[in-house]
Amino acid sequence: MPTVEEGxxxxxxxKREAILDAAARLFNRRGINGTTLSDVAQSVGLxxxxxxxxxxxxxxxxxxxxxxxxxxxxxxxxxxxKAKTPELRITAFVTGFCRLLADVEMEARPQFINFSEVxxxxxxxxxxxxxxxxxxxxxxxxxxxxxxxxxQRSECNARAHLLFTLxxxxxxxxxxxxxxxxxxxxxHVGDILxxxxxxxxxxxxPPMLPIFAGRPPVDEIxxxxxxxxxxxxxxxxxxxxxxxxxxxxxxxxxxxxxYHHNDNKDDLIVAxxxxxxxxxxxxxxxxxxxxxxxxxxxxxxAALVRYQLSHDGPLxxxxxxxxxxxxxxxxxxxxxxxxxxxxxSVVVDGVADGSVRPIDPTIAAQMMxxxxxxxxxxxRWVPDATIGNVADLYARPLFMGILCPSVSRMKx
Numbered sequence: 001m002p003t004v005e006e007g008x009x010x011x012x013x014x015k016r017e018a019i020l021d022a023a024a025r026l027f028n029r030r031g032i033n034g035t036t037l038s039d040v041a042q043s044v045g046l047x048x049x050x051x052x053x054x055x056x057x058x059x060x061x062x063x064x065x066x067x068x069x070x071x072x073x074x075x076x077x078x079x080x081x082k083a084k085t086p087e088l089r090i091t092a093f094v095t096g097f098c099r100l101l102a103d104v105e106m107e108a109r110p111q112f113i114n115f116s117e118v119x120x121x122x123x124x125x126x127x128x129x130x131x132x133x134x135x136x137x138x139x140x141x142x143x144x145x146x147x148x149x150x151x152q153r154s155e156c157n158a159r160a161h162l163l164f165t166l167x168x169x170x171x172x173x174x175x176x177x178x179x180x181x182x183x184x185x186x187x188h189v190g191d192i193l194x195x196x197x198x199x200x201x202x203x204x205x206p207p208m209l210p211i212f213a214g215r216p217p218v219d220e221i222x223x224x225x226x227x228x229x230x231x232x233x234x235x236x237x238x239x240x241x242x243x244x245x246x247x248x249x250x251x252x253x254x255x256x257x258x259y260h261h262n263d264n265k266d267d268l269i270v271a272x273x274x275x276x277x278x279x280x281x282x283x284x285x286x287x288x289x290x291x292x293x294x295x296x297x298x299x300x301x302a303a304l305v306r307y308q309l310s311h312d313g314p315l316x317x318x319x320x321x322x323x324x325x326x327x328x329x330x331x332x333x334x335x336x337x338x339x340x341x342x343x344x345s346v347v348v349d350g351v352a353d354g355s356v357r358p359i360d361p362t363i364a365a366q367m368m369x370x371x372x373x374x375x376x377x378x379x380r381w382v383p384d385a386t387i388g389n390v391a392d393l394y395a396r397p398l399f400m401g402i403l404c405p406s407v408s409r410m411k412x
Contacts, residue, residue: 283304
């Protein structure tokens with residue numbers, strides 16, 4: 001017969017898991033700063049005080065969700081690490097993640113939070129920061145010292161960041177498929193990761209787009225200056241974590257000067273996205289002047305990752321949509337998907353002209369979009385990344401295959 005203690009303990013654990021599931025779902029959709037404890041409580045039919053019994057503050061709940069995600073990825077990485085070669089390890093990581101997403105969709109596994117939200121924590125616990133760094137090292141280990149690629153440390157870090165980012169970005173687009181198609185989508189991702197985009201013999205020499213040649217810094221305070229600074233701060237700290245005061249202080253102007261150029265912060269975020277989308281459109285239009293699909297894709301990708309480290313950059317990361325009202329956030333996703341579809345159509349053109357190998361164009365386009373989006377934070381993981389080398393470090397491994405030889409070996 002159960003003891004008195006067993007019943008309450010079981011109920012406690014079940015309710016805590018329900019709260020974590022609901023919180024992860026809301027954090028992924030609205031962002032940590034865009035979700036309240038009341039939102040979480042309401043989604044599971046509780047009052048707020050019932051949630052605070054388990055997690056006193058929202059940050060406590062968010063950090064519990066982060067640690068749950070760490071456990072999820074620790075399991076995926078442990079399975080992938082059993083494989084003997086880099087190719088098999090990377091394949092196992094991709095297919096394992098897609099299998100996990102299918103299980104979550106069918107409610108066979110609990111929800112887990114995206115790591116893109118870690119910057120939204122007001123004070124991330126040391127164990128979360130350490131766990132994330134440990135996971136990064138393990139992802140880097142999937143490529144492995146036994147790969148024989150002659151990679152320098154900066155190249156290893158860039159490829160690990162790229163791999164980890166591309167895997168997590170799968171959540172953005174995989175719900176376009178039936179759950180039964182998740183495994184097939186994962187195989188397409190793995191194929192592109194390992195074998196790249198170009199046909200056999202394709203060389204990495206992206207044409208330079210003149211509109212992204214760079215320009216000297218401009219010091220005057222202008223609407224564009226607010227957009228540049230706001231984009232950088234939002235990428236670093238999250239949309240809801242950046243205040244009008246913070247943006248004004250970074251530009252060394254008053255709040256009055258901010259409101260002279262901007263109506264409010266929400267409109268500023270929308271303007272930052274519009275600026276980002278305009279830059280992507282200009283890159284795509286300029287690249288479309290190239291003769292073949294391979295050149296058009298590589299030229300646009302190289303230009304956009306270089307732009308991230310330019311005076312005019314960076315581009316606003318798509319995670320900033322969590323700082324917008326729901327209608328504007330959904331419009332942002334629709335626009336980004338349309339821009340990705342442009343890349344998909346160029347992949348199709350490249351397959352037709354023989355410069356791109358037969359691959360899934362939609363998935364390839366989403367992987368390109370993910371790579372460009374994530375390159376905004378490349379300096380955090382590769383401090384010596386520059387405008388001059390970032391395309392080789394970050395775009396080349398997607399185009400040539402993540403296990404392509406070191407660029408220094410190719411040049412040598």
